[in-house]
Amino acid sequence: MSLRSMLVLIPILLATACGGGGGGGGGGGGVDGPSVSGTATLPQGLAVDSDVNDPNSRFASNDEPAEAQSIPNPVTLTGFASAVPFGQPNGRFSSRADFFDGYRVDLAEGQAIALTIGNWDAQSPTAVDLDIFLFDLDLNVVASSEGIERDELIVVPASGSYLILVEALNGASTYELSLGVELSAADLRRPRWNRVHDFVADEAIVRLADSAATPEAAASALGGRRVRAGRAGLPMLVALGGDVPPARAAASARAINAWSGRALSAEEAARARTIRELKALAASPAVASAGPNYRLAASAVPNDRFYPLQWHYPAIQLPAAWDITRGERAGRPVVVAVVDTGVLTSHPDLVGQLVAGFDFVSDATRALDGDGIDADATDPGDHNFGGASSWHGTHVAGTIAAATDNDSGVAGVAGGARVMPVRVLGRGGGTAFDILHGLRFAAGLDNVSSQRPAQAADIINLSLGGPAFVPEMQDAVNQARAAGVIVVAAAGNEASPRTSFPAGYDGVISVSAVDIASNRADFSNFGDSIDVAAPGGSGSAGDANADGYPDNILSTHADDSGGTPQPAFGFLNGTSMAAPHVAGVLALMRAVHPDITPAEVDTLLASGAITDDLGSPGRDDSFGHGLINAFKAVVAARNLAGGGVLPPVLAAIPARIDFGTGSAGRTLRLENQGDGVLDVTAVTASDDWIVVGGGSSVNGGLEFQISVDRSGLPSGAYGGRLTIASNIGSHTVPVTMLVAASGASSDVGRVYFLLLDPESDLSLAQVDAAASNGRYSFRFDGVAAGEYFLVAGSDLDNDDFICGPGESCGAWPVSSAPDILTMGTDDIGGLAMSIGASGALRGSAATTVPPQGFRLRSKPVGGDGR
Numbered sequence: 001m002s003l004r005s006m007l008v009l010i011p012i013l014l015a016t017a018c019g020g021g022g023g024g025g026g027g028g029g030g031v032d033g034p035s036v037s038g039t040a041t042l043p044q045g046l047a048v049d050s051d052v053n054d055p056n057s058r059f060a061s062n063d064e065p066a067e068a069q070s071i072p073n074p075v076t077l078t079g080f081a082s083a084v085p086f087g088q089p090n091g092r093f094s095s096r097a098d099f100f101d102g103y104r105v106d107l108a109e110g111q112a113i114a115l116t117i118g119n120w121d122a123q124s125p126t127a128v129d130l131d132i133f134l135f136d137l138d139l140n141v142v143a144s145s146e147g148i149e150r151d152e153l154i155v156v157p158a159s160g161s162y163l164i165l166v167e168a169l170n171g172a173s174t175y176e177l178s179l180g181v182e183l184s185a186a187d188l189r190r191p192r193w194n195r196v197h198d199f200v201a202d203e204a205i206v207r208l209a210d211s212a213a214t215p216e217a218a219a220s221a222l223g224g225r226r227v228r229a230g231r232a233g234l235p236m237l238v239a240l241g242g243d244v245p246p247a248r249a250a251a252s253a254r255a256i257n258a259w260s261g262r263a264l265s266a267e268e269a270a271r272a273r274t275i276r277e278l279k280a281l282a283a284s285p286a287v288a289s290a291g292p293n294y295r296l297a298a299s300a301v302p303n304d305r306f307y308p309l310q311w312h313y314p315a316i317q318l319p320a321a322w323d324i325t326r327g328e329r330a331g332r333p334v335v336v337a338v339v340d341t342g343v344l345t346s347h348p349d350l351v352g353q354l355v356a357g358f359d360f361v362s363d364a365t366r367a368l369d370g371d372g373i374d375a376d377a378t379d380p381g382d383h384n385f386g387g388a389s390s391w392h393g394t395h396v397a398g399t400i401a402a403a404t405d406n407d408s409g410v411a412g413v414a415g416g417a418r419v420m421p422v423r424v425l426g427r428g429g430g431t432a433f434d435i436l437h438g439l440r441f442a443a444g445l446d447n448v449s450s451q452r453p454a455q456a457a458d459i460i461n462l463s464l465g466g467p468a469f470v471p472e473m474q475d476a477v478n479q480a481r482a483a484g485v486i487v488v489a490a491a492g493n494e495a496s497p498r499t500s501f502p503a504g505y506d507g508v509i510s511v512s513a514v515d516i517a518s519n520r521a522d523f524s525n526f527g528d529s530i531d532v533a534a535p536g537g538s539g540s541a542g543d544a545n546a547d548g549y550p551d552n553i554l555s556t557h558a559d560d561s562g563g564t565p566q567p568a569f570g571f572l573n574g575t576s577m578a579a580p581h582v583a584g585v586l587a588l589m590r591a592v593h594p595d596i597t598p599a600e601v602d603t604l605l606a607s608g609a610i611t612d613d614l615g616s617p618g619r620d621d622s623f624g625h626g627l628i629n630a631f632k633a634v635v636a637a638r639n640l641a642g643g644g645v646l647p648p649v650l651a652a653i654p655a656r657i658d659f660g661t662g663s664a665g666r667t668l669r670l671e672n673q674g675d676g677v678l679d680v681t682a683v684t685a686s687d688d689w690i691v692v693g694g695g696s697s698v699n700g701g702l703e704f705q706i707s708v709d710r711s712g713l714p715s716g717a718y719g720g721r722l723t724i725a726s727n728i729g730s731h732t733v734p735v736t737m738l739v740a741a742s743g744a745s746s747d748v749g750r751v752y753f754l755l756l757d758p759e760s761d762l763s764l765a766q767v768d769a770a771a772s773n774g775r776y777s778f779r780f781d782g783v784a785a786g787e788y789f790l791v792a793g794s795d796l797d798n799d800d801f802i803c804g805p806g807e808s809c810g811a812w813p814v815s816s817a818p819d820i821l822t823m824g825t826d827d828i829g830g831l832a833m834s835i836g837a838s839g840a841l842r843g844s845a846a847t848t849v850p851p852q853g854f855r856l857r858s859k860p861v862g863g864d865g866r
Contacts, residue, residue, distance in 0.1 A: 033783060036779070036780040036783050037780070038832055039778075039833075040753075040832075042748060042836075043836065045072070045074055045738070045746065046078075046747065046837055047072070047078075047746065048079065048747050048749040049081075051098065052749055052796040053082070054091070054750050054795050054796055057794075058770065062102045064259070073179050074661060074715075075177075075179050076176060076177075077176070078174065078175070078807060078837055079166065079174065079175050079176075079177060079796065080093075080101075080172070080173070080797050082097050082099075082168050082171070083097050083168040083169055083170050090859065102165050102166075103165075103166075104163055106160070106161050107160065108159050109157065112178075112179070113154040114178045115175055115178075116151050116175060116178075117129075117130050117152075117806070118804065125148040126148050126279050129170040129171065130173060131146040131166075132167070133164070137162070141195065143196050144194050148279050148282050155498070173797070174807050193291065195268070195271045195275060197468045199271070199294045200292070201267075202277075204240055204292065205237060205238075205291055206235070206287060206289070206290045207236070207288045208222075208287060209287060210288075212287075215232070217286065221284055221287055222281075225240060229362050229372075229448050235437070236448075237293065240277045240281075274292065278290055289471055291470060294431065294470065295431055296466040310411060312554075315514075315516070316581060316585070318630045318631075320630070320631035324592065325588050328417075329417075329590070332455060334418070334590045334591050335457045336401060336417055336458065336586075337421075338396050338419050338420070338422065338580075339461065341391070341394075341423060342357075342378055343379055343397045343421040344378070344394045344565055345377075348567055349402040349403050350419070353401050353412070354420070355454075356375070357422050358375055359376055359377050360437050360441065361423055362433065363426070366426035368381065383427060393423070394556050395553075395570070396555070396580045398555035399553065399555045399577065399580040400417065400419055401418060401584065401587070402556055410554055413588070414585075414587035414591070416591065417591070420442060420457050425464060429464075435502075439462070439480065440480075442457045442480075443485045444483060444485075445476065456483065456485065457485060458590045459488060459587055460488065461489075461583040462488065462489040462502050463574075465490055466501060469505075470501065477502070477508055478507060481507045488509045489503035489579060490574070491511055491529070492525035493576075500525055507598065509601075509605070510624070511533065512526060513534065514535055514623070515538040518627060520533070520623065521537065521538055522539045523573070523574065526622045530623065532623075533626065537550075537552030537553050537577060538550075555570070556568075586601065589633050589636075600640060605624075606619075606649055609636045610628065611629055611632070612626050613625075613626040616723075617723065617729060618729055618731040618732050649672065650671075650678060650680070650728060650729075651672075652670055652733045653670075654668070657706055658735075659708050663707070666707070668704045678726060678728060680702055680726045682723075684722070684725070685735075689708055689720070691709055692705075713739045715739045718736065719734065722735060746774045748808035748837065749771075751793065752766060752794070753791075754790070754792070754802070756790075763856070763857050764788070765783060766857045767780055776835070785824055788820070788822075789811070789818060789820065790811065790812035790831070792809070792835055793854065794808045794809075795807065795859070800856045802853050803853035807853065810834055814834065
């Protein structure tokens with residue numbers, strides 16, 4: 001009989017009770033006969049919830065903030081939480097719920113807090129539902145993750161001491177809570193509902209499944225909720241109405257109210273109610289996706305208006321580029337969509353520079369133009385700043401394509417191009433729904449207005465942003481790129497490594513800002529999502545060039561302090577001002593190469609062919625691939641149009657290496673994904689703990705072996721980089737790892753050891769043990785001669801099965817390759833095995849574990865577990 005078949009046929013009927021106390025307990029054959037004994041060890045960095053359902057595990061309540069369980073960082077913790085009584089009658093929570101598990105921990109900015117729900121069911125995703133919250137020590141909610149998927153994720157906003165709360169909303173489940181290293185932007189591209197993010201209460205962006213294509217099916221899928229905008233086949237704006245059932249409404253308040261001891265404000269209650277109703281809506285099979293209607297804001301930092309020189313154009317070599325093109329294109333103009341606040345269409349420097357756009361601000365109270373969606377993209381003013389308006393879109397439009405050589409006003413980067421104003425921001429910013437459909441309109445895609453532009457935009461500029469990923473927005477970007485549209489976005493003004501969206505979406509060119517000295521602007525975001533830098537001014541409003549004006553970005557503006565908007569020119573700073581510099585340069589490139597594709601632009605950008613390197617050699621997190629160079633960009637595009645070859649492009653695979661707590665080496669592959677000759681001269685590490693080996697030629701590329709050396713390092717998260725030197729410049733690959741706390745012994749709770757008979761499919765013996773210094777000692781007495789399979793695991797939910805989802809598990813001799821234990825007449829001692837978190841047998845190529853785990857023979861109650 002094969003080992004695989006033995007594991008499939010493990011008995012699931014409760015056998016005669018036996019075995020049990022801490023540290024060993026009785027076996028299956030009395031004290032006469034040989035024994036089996038040994039030790040199970042745990043890897044570092046494992047911990048267990050102190051109030052699980054197993055009555056034999058050590059117990060300490062962590063239900064209240066004052067009782068929060070201290071945990072190390074990094075750690076992988078297994079636990080149990082329930083919104084209903086659960087488990088066998090002897091369990092701690094067999095007659096009451098375990099709503100909350102609280103943990104106290106020191107965290108680093110950018111670290112991930114990941115929750116995996118053991119008993120989650122894809123067919124009924126809200127039946128078992130756990131959420132996570134991050135509180136500061138004053139019990140203010142800093143972040144939350146409240147979706148309906150198996151995994152929840154929070155990214156720590158700032159270093160400090162925190163309380164993590166795991167809350168059971170529905171059902172009961174084991175779970176795994178992991179504190180990891182920094183995440184890349186790609187890791188954040190999944191929808192996570194965070195009540196701290198700004199969204200419109202009682203509204204949702206909903207996309208129906210294909211099965212709900214008819215009006216009747218759509219109405220049924222939405223449960224009678226009103227569609228405010230959109231239709232089946234498109235993302236829709238749906239009114240939730242606040243009609244949350246009482247039980248769900250009580251759950252909405254529980255995490256903040258009951259746990260923190262303070263009442264919800266009206267705004268908090270509305271956000272909680274919206275998320276709870278979203279959970280029910282998103283769980284419907286007829287709903288493809290549902291999420292909050294996030295508010296986004298323009299990324300500029302408004303300032304006083306002046307009339308200075310535009311120092312920021314020579315900084316990107318625009319005069320040399322203008323000797324080749326001003327952005328004119330024969331036949332049809334290059335069109336850049338400015339998805340923003342709209343524009344002051346009467347501004348003298350914009351008259352004749354615009355094509356027809358659209359207004360997608362759907363809420364008339366925010367629109368301030370007397371209605372909702374309409375065909376007039378004129379900015380009526382947003383009155384966001386003490387009665388005055390930002391005129392943000394007007395400023396952005398002027399940077400891209402203000403009339404040039406007209407003896408007045410300012411110049412635009414691409415004065416020969418045209419701007420399509422698409423209004424999506426009103427008073428207080430805008431919503432994801434409005435921005436989504438504005439983007440779709442600009443790209444010539446189907447949208448809520450049922451209108452399309454006469455000519456789709458060549459480039460879309462998004463000088464706006466927010467913290468939330470919206471999957472429908474990513475879909476729209478993908479479709480826009482497929483149609484040949486290049487999408488540019490501002491990286492954000494929080495001076496933070498946190499990814500802002502839409503800049504963080506795949507396929508979007510994310511632009512950071514530099515000041516007059518080509519240093520990263522003091523407000524500019526940074527991080528691994530940054531693609532390129534451009535002038536954006538400075539938050540200090542200094543005058544380094546002594547021209548009598550602040551060193552910010554001058555463009556078209558307006559003055560409505562007297563009521564009626566008057567055309568003006570003014571300074572603004574922000575990544576919102578940097579992005580249109582790049583959009584304008586892309587318009588110049590489209591003018592000389594009308595068929596240049598988004599992918600070709602990406603390649604030119606990655607090669608350094610259209611930028612000047614800043615900061616660390618090669619790509620870095622402050623400037624991306626460097627400062628945009630308009631002259632290089634136009635020359636590169638013209639050469640490409642003439643059949644010229646691409647320059648060499650160094651690609652590193654993977655783009656980053658995260659070791660976590662593991663030590664297995666990784667392979668770094670370097671390839672030339674362009675043309676010409678690429679000569680890699682060295683690969684060096686920034687820190688001694690990063691070990692570089694190899695350098696072998698494999699299938700046209702170079703492969704290096706990367707490993708880590710943790711010797712002598714204190715516990716914590718570590719980040720470094722590999723620098724790849726070549727004939728075309730330098731390239732960096734981030735490297736991260738974790739060092740587990742050496743003083744903290746791992747513990748996964750009470751562990752049960754089973755001897756399984758492969759022939760009779762019976763569990764013949766069982767003992768249990770508590771951890772001691774990261775180890776579990778076990779001993780079976782009176783074991784009959786024969787063949788056995790030895791497994792061990794926890795039963796955190798007290799369902800009388802070990803190794804269930806979210807529970808720890810192990811097998812002898814190793815989990816990935818369990819083997820037969822042959823028993824004769826002599827004792828077998830000194831067996832060594834390991835136990836890992838979350839069902840280590842699960843996913844092994846050599847084994848199959850029953851979905852519920854391995855059933856215990858019995859569970860003695862008491863012992864030293866309490």
